[in-house]
Amino acid sequence: xxxxxxxxxxxxxxxxxxxxxxxxxxxxxxxxxxxVYYAMFYAAQALLKRHxxxxxxxxxxxxxxxxxxxxxxxxxxxxxxxxxxxxxxREIADYHVSxxxxxxxxxxxxxxxxxxxxxxxxxxxxxxxxxxxxxxEDS
Numbered sequence: 211x212x213x214x215x216x217x218x219x220x221x222x223x224x225x226x227x228x229x230x231x232x233x234x235x236x237x238x239x240x241x242x243x244x245x246v247y248y249a250m251f252y253a254a255q256a257l258l259k260r261h262x263x264x265x266x267x268x269x270x271x272x273x274x275x276x277x278x279x280x281x282x283x284x285x286x287x288x289x290x291x292x293x294x295x296x297x298x299x300r301e302i303a304d305y306h307v308s309x310x311x312x313x314x315x316x317x318x319x320x321x322x323x324x325x326x327x328x329x330x331x332x333x334x335x336x337x338x339x340x341x342x343x344x345x346x347e348d349s
Contacts, residue, residue, distance in 0.1 A: 219256035220331070223249040227323050234320065240303040246323040247300035250293050253330040260334060268297060279333070289329045292322045 226249035233242035251268065254275050258265060265274050272294060280290035299319070 216256045216260055216334075219252045219259070220327075223252040223256070223327050223330075226252065227320070227327065230323065231320060243296075243303040243319055244300050246319045247296045249323045250296050250326045253327045254293060257330045257333060260337065272297065284333060285329060289326055292326050296322060296326075 226245045230242045230245035230249065233239075233245060251271060254271050255265075257279070258271065258274050261278065263274050263278060265271050272290075275285070275293060276290045279285035280287040296319075
């Protein structure tokens with residue numbers, strides 16, 4: 211993946227969170243939940259693509275994130291769970307129009323999206339950092 215593609219995905223994630231904030235502030239909870247989820251989705255795609263993992267379907271992104279990051283300890287499993295939960299809430303908001311989203315609190319949803327994006331950016335930064343030589347390696 212190109213650095214430009216990664217930057218575009220992360221910029222899309224940031225933009226989606228900004229849109230979510232405005233939507234929540236103006237009472238558009240269903241639309242805001244959608245934007246929070248997509249912020250997380252774009253960030254997850256950037257992370258996976260950085261590691262050479264090309265997936266496009268939502269379920270494939272979920273599975274790959276869990277397998278390559280949560281299960282290996284590169285990402286705290288709670289962030290994978292946040293991503294899974296966000297998709298479920300987004301699907302309720304998008305497809306079950308008769309369901310009231312009383313349980314969704316804007317600060318919690320925004321906070322989850324922001325925490326997830328922060329975690330992805332942390333992992334990406336760590337991947338960029340020079341690694342110390344292994345014990346016994348010559349410098």
